[in-house]
Amino acid sequence: MRTQTASARSRNGHNANGNPFAGDATKAQEPAPDAGRNPIERLLSAFAGAIRTRVPVADLDERDPDYIRESLPGLWLLASLWFRGEVRGLGNIPEDGAVLLVGNHSGGNATPDTLVFTLAFSTYFGVERRFYQLAHSLVLSMPGLGFLRKYGTVAASPQNAERALSSGAALLVYPGGDHEVHRPTWEGNTVNFDGRRGFVRLALEHNIPIVPVVAIGGQETALFLTRGEGLSRRLMLDRLFRLKVLPISIAAPWGLNIGDMFGHIPLPAKITVEVLPAIDLREQFGPEPDVDEVYEHVIATMQETLDALAAERRLPILG
Amino acid sequence: MRVQAEIDVAAPPELVWDFVTDPTRYLHFMNGVTRWEVASEQERGCGARYRMLMRVGSADVGGLVEIVEHEEPRDLAWTSVTGIDQRGRWRLRERAGGVRTRVELRLQYSVAGAGVAGWLAEQIAAPTVRENLRRSLRELKRQVEHEQARAGAAARRAAAQR
Numbered sequence: 001m002r003t004q005t006a007s008a009r010s011r012n013g014h015n016a017n018g019n020p021f022a023g024d025a026t027k028a029q030e031p032a033p034d035a036g037r038n039p040i041e042r043l044l045s046a047f048a049g050a051i052r053t054r055v056p057v058a059d060l061d062e063r064d065p066d067y068i069r070e071s072l073p074g075l076w077l078l079a080s081l082w083f084r085g086e087v088r089g090l091g092n093i094p095e096d097g098a099v100l101l102v103g104n105h106s107g108g109n110a111t112p113d114t115l116v117f118t119l120a121f122s123t124y125f126g127v128e129r130r131f132y133q134l135a136h137s138l139v140l141s142m143p144g145l146g147f148l149r150k151y152g153t154v155a156a157s158p159q160n161a162e163r164a165l166s167s168g169a170a171l172l173v174y175p176g177g178d179h180e181v182h183r184p185t186w187e188g189n190t191v192n193f194d195g196r197r198g199f200v201r202l203a204l205e206h207n208i209p210i211v212p213v214v215a216i217g218g219q220e221t222a223l224f225l226t227r228g229e230g231l232s233r234r235l236m237l238d239r240l241f242r243l244k245v246l247p248i249s250i251a252a253p254w255g256l257n258i259g260d261m262f263g264h265i266p267l268p269a270k271i272t273v274e275v276l277p278a279i280d281l282r283e284q285f286g287p288e289p290d291v292d293e294v295y296e297h298v299i300a301t302m303q304e305t306l307d308a309l310a311a312e313r314r315l316p317i318l319g
Numbered sequence: 320m321r322v323q324a325e326i327d328v329a330a331p332p333e334l335v336w337d338f339v340t341d342p343t344r345y346l347h348f349m350n351g352v353t354r355w356e357v358a359s360e361q362e363r364g365c366g367a368r369y370r371m372l373m374r375v376g377s378a379d380v381g382g383l384v385e386i387v388e389h390e391e392p393r394d395l396a397w398t399s400v401t402g403i404d405q406r407g408r409w410r411l412r413e414r415a416g417g418v419r420t421r422v423e424l425r426l427q428y429s430v431a432g433a434g435v436a437g438w439l440a441e442q443i444a445a446p447t448v449r450e451n452l453r454r455s456l457r458e459l460k461r462q463v464e465h466e467q468a469r470a471g472a473a474a475r476r477a478a479a480q481r
Contacts, residue, residue, distance in 0.1 A: 066432075072378075074436035077443065080376030087377070116377060123378040126401050 044240055060163055063152035065127040072127075075119040082268045083217070084319065085116035089275035090124045098165045098208045099278070102199050104191045104302060105174035105181045106218025108249060109139075110263045113215035116271045117172070118151060130169035134161060136178060138241060158198075165206045172213070175199050181218075182227045182247035182260070188219030189310040191302045193295075200281075200294045209278040210294075212302045216273075216309040220316045221266030222251035228258075270319025272312075274305055320441040323425040324452040328460045330467040332411040332420045336392035338463055339409045342369055348462055350454035351447070353379050365389045368400065373451060375444045381405075404429050422459065424452050 079085040093099060106113055114133070121131055134156035140148060154160045156173070164171045174180065179194040191214075203210045228246035237243040251257040251264035279298065281289045313319055328335055338344055340363050345355035351373045359368035367386045372379035382402010388394050396408040410423040426448065430437045 070430065070432040070434075070437070073430050073433040073440035076376060076378055076380075076440050077436060079378070081443070083377070085377035090379070119378050123380050123402070124372065126382055128401060 041236065044236065060130075060132065060152075060154065060160075060167060060169075062149040063130070063132065064150040067147075067150040068122055068127045068152075072119060072122060075115060076123075079112075079116045079119050079271075083112050083116055083266075083271040084268075085112075085119070085271045085273070087116060087120035087273045087275070089277075090120060092275045092277045093121075093125075093170070093211050094209065094278060095125075096129075096168075098168050098206060099170045099211055100165070100199060100203045100206075100208055101170060101172040101211050101213050101275075102298060102302075103172060103174050103213035104193075104215060104306065105176050106183075106188065106215060107221045107266060108182060108224060108247065108251065108264065109260045110221070110266045111181060111218060112221060112266055112269070112271050113218045113273060114172075114174075117213060117215070117273050120273070121170070121172075125170075130164075130167060131172070132160075132164040132169050133172040134174075136242075138243065158202075161202055165202070165208065173199050173202075178243065178245050179227065182224060182245050182249075183219065184226060185219050185222075185224045189216065189306055191299055191306055193299060197291050197295045200289075200291045200298070203281055204289060204291070204294075207282065209280050210298060211278045212276040212298060212305070214274045214276065214302050214305040214309065215271060216306060216313065217269040217271040217319065220269035222249045222257070222264055224249045267317055269317045270313075272309055272319065274309060276301060276305060320429060320445050320448075321425065321427045322445055322449040322452060323423060324449065324456050325421065325423040326456040326460050327414065328420045328422055328463050329418070330420060330463045331417050332392040332413050334467055334470075335411050335420045335422055335459070335463050336395075338459060338466075339395055339411075340389075342367075344462075345369075345371070348455055348458040349373075349451075350458065351375070351451035352455075354381070358383055359385075363389070369397075373448070375447050375451075380444075404431055422456060424456060426452060 093101070103113065103117070105111060118133075125131070130152070132152040132154055135148065135153045137155040139145060140153060140155055154164065161171060161173075175193040175196040175198065176191070177196070180192045183190070183192055199210070225248045228248050229244060232238050232244055232246040235246065237246060246258065247260050249257045249260060249264075251260070252267065253265055257264055279301075281294055285294055338348070342355055342357050342362060345352055349355065352371065353374050354370060354372040356370045357367070358370045359366065361367045363386075365386055365388070369384050370382070371384055372381040380403055383400040384397040384405065384407070385400050386395065386397050388396035388408075393411055394408065396406065399405040405426065405428040408425045410425070412421045413419070414421050428448070429441055433440070
């Protein structure tokens with residue numbers, strides 16, 4: 001599940017959606033790297049536009065507590081047996097009210113940190129507490145991933161973030177999104193938000209605390225080689241689907257995995273998640289906090305924790 | 320899934336009852352329990368509600384429970400309001416003319432509607448839950464008997480001073 005913040009979305013400003021098979025479709029047609037408005041590009045634009053119009057408007061009411069509750073045992077089995085998940089510091093999340101949970105994101109398109117955290121949050125606070133996650137619209141349009149809407153996953157857009165927070169919900173965002181989730185495995189223990197500061201503005205606008213959620217282990221679930229940003233640009237995926245990456249990894253069961261469009265079977269790496277104390281922005285940075293300063297502070301705090309978690313880890317995968 | 324554990328405590332049921340009805344003590348003797356907070360105005364007795372969690376595998380599992388039986392000093396039972404479906408019961412029965420107590424702790428839990436995954440999760444969690452109950456009873460016994468010895472010593476001291 002790739003997710004990103006509202007800021008990264010605002011470029012297009014709508015709930016864009018895309019065809020999950022677009023990677024293959026565009027690849028087959030191989031447009032020239034510097035193609036202008038040639039017929040192929042026009043065709044692709046029309047195609048992307050047609051898909052966008054098919055996106056259902058995000059509806060917070062699609063979240064289904066009964067569904068979540070009944071699926072928790074399955075998540076628990078997966079998290080406990082496969083990922084040996086461990087979540088610490090849930091008590092740092094305010095008991096009620098709107099809160100912005102900001103996480104680092106790992107594991108390609110099959111993100112175990114989200115699974116482990118969603119399970120922990122839902123059992124700790126109960127499925128009755130409203131909890132939403134922002135995700136890349138492509139994720140939500142993948143065939144077979146429609147169930148994510150029932151968990152409260154909505155397409156990342158400023159409007160959806162606004163709606164979720166106004167309803168007093170806890171909102172989980174992964175500012176690094178597709179950029180971070182496909183980072184090479186050897187950068188696994190680095191927090192990388194790609195400079196996306198939208199989450200800070202979101203927290204300031206709503207005057208709510210930021211709670212950093214730091215996870216480790218996700219980048220060991222496959223051998224991630226490259227984000228393939230150049231490839232994505234040449235295939236125009238960035239302009240058509242706001243997909244700035246076309247990642248290449250070695251992952252089960254595919255072997256060489258280009259695009260990760262169909263996900264993969266993650267290796268059973270141990271996933272540890274640590275929730276840090278809430279950061280009250282106005283209390284800590286004054287009445288008019290500087291966005292850059294807050295951003296740097298959040299990154300530094302999370303990196304510090306990630307370093308500590310990495311130091312605790314003796315072996316990759318085994319943990 | 321139903322799990323249970325029992326133990327003999329060298330103290331009268333009334334003393335054990337004081338422990339199991341006191342919500343502030345649960346975190347001290349219940350193994351694996353990460354939360355046991357009063358969630359109603361009423362702190363004890365029928366209708367009192369507690370927010371409880373037990374660490375099992377990757378998650379803290381539990382929810383809001385309500386006391387539905389409070390028969391001093393014999394039976395204390397609760398049932399879940401939110402969270403996983405559960406029923407719990409303390410059964411205290413006097414032994415040896417009231418100087419010892421047979422303590423039984425039962426827990427039934429499930430997630431209705433969770434299908435095969437639910438069934439499997441119940442089975443896999445059972446050994447952890449059972450071990451938690453056993454250790455909790457051992458710890459309860461230790462604390463109650465310590466309290467019994469302390470109270471006995473205090474009574475003897477008071478008698479000697481007189």
